[in-house]
Amino acid sequence: xxxxxxxxxxxxxxxxxxxxxxxxxxxxxxxxxxxxxxxxxxxxxxxxxxxxxxxxxxxxxxxxxxxxxxxxxxxxxxxxxxxxxxxxxxxxxxxxxxxxxxxxxxxxxxxxxxxxxxxxxxxxxxxxxxxxxxxxxxxxxxxxxxxxxxxxxxxxxxxxxxxxxx
Numbered sequence: 001x002x003x004x005x006x007x008x009x010x011x012x013x014x015x016x017x018x019x020x021x022x023x024x025x026x027x028x029x030x031x032x033x034x035x036x037x038x039x040x041x042x043x044x045x046x047x048x049x050x051x052x053x054x055x056x057x058x059x060x061x062x063x064x065x066x067x068x069x070x071x072x073x074x075x076x077x078x079x080x081x082x083x084x085x086x087x088x089x090x091x092x093x094x095x096x097x098x099x100x101x102x103x104x105x106x107x108x109x110x111x112x113x114x115x116x117x118x119x120x121x122x123x124x125x126x127x128x129x130x131x132x133x134x135x136x137x138x139x140x141x142x143x144x145x146x147x148x149x150x151x152x153x154x155x156x157x158x159x160x161x162x163x164x165x166x
Contacts, residue, residue, distance in 0.1 A: 005047070005054035006092070009159050014062035018096035022055045028086035043084040048130045049075065052120030055094040056134050058156060060116055061141075063096070066153055069144045070116060070136035078132040084124055094120040101138065114138035 011021040026043045053072045060070035084090055101114030115137060122130040141149050 005051045006058070006159060009058070010091070012059065012062060012160065014059060018059065018063065020055050020059040020062075020094050022051070022058075022092045022094075024051050024090045024092060025088070026084065026086060026090070030086075041086040043086065043088075043090075045078075045080045045130070048080065048084060048090070048122050049078055049132055051090065051092050052094060052118075052122060052130070052132045053134055055092045056116075056118035056120055056136065058159070059094055059096065059118065060136055060138065061156060062160070064138065066156075067141060068114065068138040069141050070118075071139050071144065072134060073115075073137050074135040076117070076133040076135055078130070080130045082127070082129050084122070084129055088124050090129070091123045092120060093123070094118050097133070 006022040006024055008023045009020065010023055011019075013019055026047065028041065057070040057072070060068065095118065096116060097119045098117040099114070100116070115135065118134050118136065120130075120132045120134060121128055141153070145152050
């Protein structure tokens with residue numbers, strides 16, 4: 001089983017605004033809609049949290065010019081206001097709230113540890129359905145991905161370059 005936490009990146013500014021907006025639809029046919037521990041069509045809250053974490057990690061990777069991966073260390077706080085149902089489109093907005101160490105350009109080449117905090121929000125239409133305050137550790141991509149580095153970078157670049165379909 002392999003989950004995809006972002007279908008499309010709608011907007012990203014990895015520099016000045018340090019924010020990203022993504023889109024995710026959780027198709028009704030996925031096996032996590034088996035109704036085991038929640039109503040049949042309800043998206044598990046953990047998947048919303050994963051979508052916010054993934055958006056934050058992509059933002060940090062882009063901010064480092066594809067040199068670092070943001071590895072989730074801690075969920076400082078998370079809140080889920082209302083359930084998301086199958087086939088609803090979820091907009092995930094994540095912004096950089098704080099950094100320790102350098103996450104930009106050529107300055108990330110040393111091995112000094114870096115921490116970053118992102119604030120994520122999920123929306124269905126105009127209604128906010130979830131939010132999370134997340135703490136990441138910046139780890140060089142060579143360390144975390146090894147031989148899969150180019151494959152993963154290609155997938156991220158494809159998400160960034162994919163035009164939005166209406």
